[in-house]
Every structure is written in structure tokens, then in C-alpha cells.
Amino acid sequence: MDKERARFVLRSFRPDGADTQDVDFAEALHLATSDRELGEWLMRERAFDAEFAEALARVELPEGLREKVFLAMVKDGGGFPNADSKMDEMMIASIAEIRIPESLRGRVIEAMEHTSKIERGNFGWKRVGIPIAAAAGIALAFFMWDTDEPDARVAKNLSNTIPVEAVQAGFVRLFESPLFSLDEEIQEMPHLLSYLRDKGLPCGGGYLPPGLVGVKGLGCRELVIDGKRGSLICFDTEKGTVHLVIFQRSDVRGELPDIEHPVIEQSGDWARASWRKEKYAFSLMAVSDKDSIARFF
Numbered sequence: 001m002d003k004e005r006a007r008f009v010l011r012s013f014r015p016d017g018a019d020t021q022d023v024d025f026a027e028a029l030h031l032a033t034s035d036r037e038l039g040e041w042l043m044r045e046r047a048f049d050a051e052f053a054e055a056l057a058r059v060e061l062p063e064g065l066r067e068k069v070f071l072a073m074v075k076d077g078g079g080f081p082n083a084d085s086k087m088d089e090m091m092i093a094s095i096a097e098i099r100i101p102e103s104l105r106g107r108v109i110e111a112m113e114h115t116s117k118i119e120r121g122n123f124g125w126k127r128v129g130i131p132i133a134a135a136a137g138i139a140l141a142f143f144m145w146d147t148d149e150p151d152a153r154v155a156k157n158l159s160n161t162i163p164v165e166a167v168q169a170g171f172v173r174l175f176e177s178p179l180f181s182l183d184e185e186i187q188e189m190p191h192l193l194s195y196l197r198d199k200g201l202p203c204g205g206g207y208l209p210p211g212l213v214g215v216k217g218l219g220c221r222e223l224v225i226d227g228k229r230g231s232l233i234c235f236d237t238e239k240g241t242v243h244l245v246i247f248q249r250s251d252v253r254g255e256l257p258d259i260e261h262p263v264i265e266q267s268g269d270w271a272r273a274s275w276r277k278e279k280y281a282f283s284l285m286a287v288s289d290k291d292s293i294a295r296f297f
Contacts (some may be wrong), residue, residue, distance in 0.1 A: 003038050006031045010042055033179055040224045042179065047170035047225055054169065060284055071076040162226045162253035164274050168283050170225035171232065171245050172270060182219035182234065192220050201231045207277045209259065209284060211296030212237075212244070228252075239292050244285040250283040262297055266290050273297070 001009075008029040013025060104276045128250040130131035174180055186192050189206075201222055211288060218234040223245065249256070255263055256276040263282075264273045271293040273284045 001031055002026050003031065003035060006038060007041065011045065013042075019176075029178065034058070039179055043170070043174050043177065044224065044226065046173045046177065047166070050169045050173050051163075051166045053166070063255075076254075103153045108293055110198070112262075150192060161251055161253040162228055164252050164256060164281065166280075166286060167225055167230070167247060167252055168270075168272050168274070169241065171223060171285060172282070174223065175243065181221070183221040185219035187216040189217060192217050195230050196233075201229060202246045202248050203231060204244075204278055204280045204282060205278060207259070207280070207282075208244070208289060209273075209296040212284075215268070223239065223247075239295070240286060240288060242284060242288075242293075245285065247281045249276050249279050259297070263292050263297075264290050274284040 001022075009024050009028040010032065013028075024057065034044050066084045072249060120157040183193050184192070189208075193203045193206055199222060212235055214235055215235050216242065218236050220231060220233045223230040223232050223249075228247060230251075232246060233244045233246070235242050235244065254274070256274055259275045259277055259282075262273040262275040264271070266272075266289065269287050271286055271290045272292050273296070275282050284293060284296060
């Protein structure tokens with residue numbers, strides 16, 4: 001199997017790992033473990049899918065959009081397929097009752113920009129299983145909403161940075177992947193930081209939350225998320241394993257206070273804290289609860 005065939009196969013790889021025992025997927029995954037470029041492509045692909053799914057889960061539509069969706073679909077055909085089944089009608093009606101957040105339009109356009117830059121090709125949307133008429137309703141919801149929005153507002157959302165939430169989601173996807181491994185397994189922090197510096201990766205200036213000072217590491221590795229290079233350092237603490245993600249501050253956007261007042265949140269099984277220090281952006285993450293993460297500060 002060559003790299004292009006592996007890409008084709010892995011575009012349909014299910015995020016729950018259910019395909020790992022399939023012969024074709026196993027061969028493609030094996031190639032990804034030995035080819036760094038292919039492995040990093042797979043991580044970016046899965047991180048993008050996770051971020052886009054998370055964005056869709058937060059969709060809110062403005063009042064009256066349901067009528068606009070139906071009007072666009074029946075007026076001269078609307079350029080979209082008609083709802084041919086009761087299921088299609090139910091899907092469209094359900095979508096029309098959702099409200100879109102103000103930032104979503106810009107994020108969708110931004111996602112399209114990223115798509116063209118890294119040549120993602122086919123995203124495998126067919127595995128989502130949304131009827132075609134319902135998909136047309138989603139497209140209308142994105143691009144008909146608030147059509148009078150100033151161009152300057154859209155341009156503001158299009159930047160060469162990645163949201164801090166995307167950084168965190170990208171790490172989780174990598175960590176939960178069967179391909180996850182550390183580049184170096186080193187315990188001493190000076191050696192870990194030296195390794196990262198030699199690779200030209202952000203090392204955070206050696207700044208750590210008070211609760212991690214003096215704690216031995218498990219190892220480190222490079223993180224590549226949407227083309228931005230960052231670092232991961234793993235620690236083995238009395239409360240379990242915690243993961244410190246470090247990127248250049250100029251590559252990350254979002255709420256990043258100083259280390260004395262970190263943003264601490266819970267997302268499913270993962271607790272996460274984020275902050276900035278000088279030219280670096282930090283995220284501390286663990287399969288834990290917010291209180292456990294807060295103790296490190």
C-alpha cells in the first residue's frame with residue numbers, strides 16, 4: 001500500500017477505533033506509524049473532524065430561519081433537492097429550530113480556508129448519514145444567515161491562528177489515537193527542554209504551574225495542529241498523568257489570561273486549564289475533574 005492509497009482508506013477511519021482490526025485499515029495505520037508525514041496528516045484530519053463536529057453541536061439558528069429554508073428549497077427548486085421523504089422533512093424542521101452562534105459563519109469559512117491549504121480532499125461526509133435535503137438545509141443555514149453582516153467582521157474571523165479549543169481538541173485526538181507515542185521518553189525536565197529546543201519547538205521558557213515544579217516527566221513529542229508546531233510534555237503525578245501542551249502565543253487565539261488566573265474547564269472526561277506566559281500559550285490537560293487540575297495552580 002502506498003501513501004495515497006493509505007490516505008484514501010484512512011479518510012473513512014472511524015474515530016472510535018472500530019476499524020483497527022480491518023485488514024485494509026490495519027495496513028494503512030501501520031504505514032502511518034512508519035511515515036511521519038502520513039501520521040501527521042492523519043492527526044490533522046481527525047483533529048479537524050473533531051473540531052467541525054464540535055462546532056456543529058453548538059449551532060444555533062436565528063428566529064425565522066425555518067421559513068427561509070423551506071422557501072429557498074421550494075422557490076424555483078431553490079437550486080437544492082426537494083425533501084423526498086418524511087425523514088428529510090423531519091431533519092430540515094429539526095435543523096431550522098437550532099440557533100447559530102455569531103462566530104460560526106466565520107469559523108465555517110475559516111475551515112474552508114484551512115481545507116484548501118492542506119489539501120484535505122474528501123472528508124467522507126457520507127459516513128455522517130444526513131439525507132441530502134437536510135444537508136442542503138444546513139448549507140442554507142450557514143450562508144443565508146445574517147447576509148448583511150459586514151465584510152470586516154468576516155475578515156476578522158479569518159486569521160492565520162488556531163483557536164485554543166482546536167489546540168486542545170487536536171491533542172486529545174492524537175492522544176486517543178492508536179498511533180500515539182512519545183518522541184523521547186525522558187524524566188528530567190532539563191533534558192526534556194533541551195530536546196525540544198534542539199528540535200526548534202516551543203519549550204515555554206521552562207515556566208510550569210507550581211504543582212508541576214520538581215515533578216519528573218514521562219517524555220515529550222512534537223505536536224502539529226493545522227500546520228502550527230507545538231510541544232507536548234507528559235508528567236506522572238500522584239493524581240495521574242497530566243499533559244502540558246505548549247504553542248507560540250502568536251499561533252493561538254482565544255481567552256488566555258496569565259498563569260495566576262488560568263481558564264479551567266471540563267470537557268467530557270477531560271479537564272483542561274489554559275493560560276499564557278510571555279510569548280507562549282499553555283494548556284494543561286488530564287482525564288480528571290476541574291478540581292484536580294486546579295490544584296496544580
